[in-house]
Amino acid sequence: MDAYDEGSEARHGPAGPSGPDPRPALPGPAPGADAPPDGAPVPGTPSTRAGVPGDGPPAPPAAGPPASAFDATSPAAAASHAPGAPAGPPVPADPPVPGPPPDSRTGVAALSLRYQIGAALALAVVAVGVCVHLGMTFLHVAPANTISKEHGEAIGDWIYPEFEQNWKLFAPNPLQQNIAVQVRAEIRAADGGARTTGWYDLSAQDGRAIDGNLLPSHTQQNELRRAWDFFLATHDDDNRPVGMRGALSETYLRRIMVLRLDRADAAGPDGTVARVQVRSRTTNVPPPEWSREQVSTTPAYRTLPWWPVPEDEARGGVG
Numbered sequence: 040m041d042a043y044d045e046g047s048e049a050r051h052g053p054a055g056p057s058g059p060d061p062r063p064a065l066p067g068p069a070p071g072a073d074a075p076p077d078g079a080p081v082p083g084t085p086s087t088r089a090g091v092p093g094d095g096p097p098a099p100p101a102a103g104p105p106a107s108a109f110d111a112t113s114p115a116a117a118a119s120h121a122p123g124a125p126a127g128p129p130v131p132a133d134p135p136v137p138g139p140p141p142d143s144r145t146g147v148a149a150l151s152l153r154y155q156i157g158a159a160l161a162l163a164v165v166a167v168g169v170c171v172h173l174g175m176t177f178l179h180v181a182p183a184n185t186i187s188k189e190h191g192e193a194i195g196d197w198i199y200p201e202f203e204q205n206w207k208l209f210a211p212n213p214l215q216q217n218i219a220v221q222v223r224a225e226i227r228a229a230d231g232g233a234r235t236t237g238w239y240d241l242s243a244q245d246g247r248a249i250d251g252n253l254l255p256s257h258t259q260q261n262e263l264r265r266a267w268d269f270f271l272a273t274h275d276d277d278n279r280p281v282g283m284r285g286a287l288s289e290t291y292l293r294r295i296m297v298l299r300l301d302r303a304d305a306a307g308p309d310g311t312v313a314r315v316q317v318r319s320r321t322t323n324v325p326p327p328e329w330s331r332e333q334v335s336t337t338p339a340y341r342t343l344p345w346w347p348v349p350e351d352e353a354r355g356g357v358g
Contacts, residue, residue: 172202180204199284200269200291217322219243220267222296225314225345226306233313236305240320244299266292267319278343292317293346297353311353318342 147158175197178187187194198204219242226234241263249255270292273285280286296315306312321339326332 176202176204195284200265200288203265203269215324217324218267219320220263220317221320222300222315222317224300224305224312226310227313229309238318239299239303239305241299263295266295289346293348294352297348312348313353314345314347316343316345
């Protein structure tokens with residue numbers, strides 16, 4: 040016979056489903072006394088029904104590792120999300136997932152492909168130019184060799200007059216003179232008349248421009264001096280050209296003179312520079328006071344003949 044058959048007394052006792060409960064009554068309040076509300080625990084009576092709220096102390100939790108405060112499956116996290124649970128401290132949210140780092144490229148790498156190609160081409164052109172200049176300078180200052188003999192004219196055209204090299208600073212007897220380059224002009228007026236200007240001391244003008252200037256230009260420092268040195272190296276003491284570069288040095292020096300006169304407005308508003316004449320004024324540097332050396336301080340002049348100015352150079356010195 041099934042223990043849970045309808046006729047069995049195992050479930051409801053001998054009295055059946057509607058009979059009295061044979062279990063002894065629990066002590067409680069007397070009839071008519073104030074009874075606690077339904078569902079409230081009776082004081083002093085531990086509950087024998089597990090899992091009913093308020094019937095007794097909760098069962099101890101099962102043994103295991105302590106739950107983390109940030110574990111979503113922990114009892115604290117589950118209780119915080121249960122319906123009707125009292126408000127508690129907020130559960131910290133998961134930290135944000137870091138995204139890809141920003142583009143940190145700089146310089147040429149930050150440019151687009153088209154500009155990168157342009158920058159690479161520009162750098163290549165500059166590198167080739169530097170290599171050619173260094174090679175030409177080396178062949179110019181090196182002893183005569185097969186390349187310099189065969190291509191001497193091309194090397195000279197590249198070096199002179201701007202990049203000429205010399206060793207005067209390291210010579211046994213360095214230069215001990217001050218050389219000033221001066222110029223004057225013959226001006227042709229609009230009415231056909233002519234007049235001659237005074238001497239313009241161009242070296243003194245460059246000296247005033249350099250004095251107190253922390254970053255003087257290459258033109259102020261070397262253009263006039265190198266042009267005069269170029270002329271002296273290609274002419275004899277009678278001012279006659281020596282070699283093929285003599286005419287080039289005259290043209291170079293004349294154009295510089297006309298440019299400087301144009302900047303000084305030597306011709307005036309209605310005049311034109313017809314001819315120019317250049318001279319140098321050389322003065323020995325006086326020795327120090329403690330020296331017994333005796334030198335003359337009288338200036339020496341070297342005056343060149345008049346050079347006619349072509350019409351295409353007369354206005355500004357550019358042909």
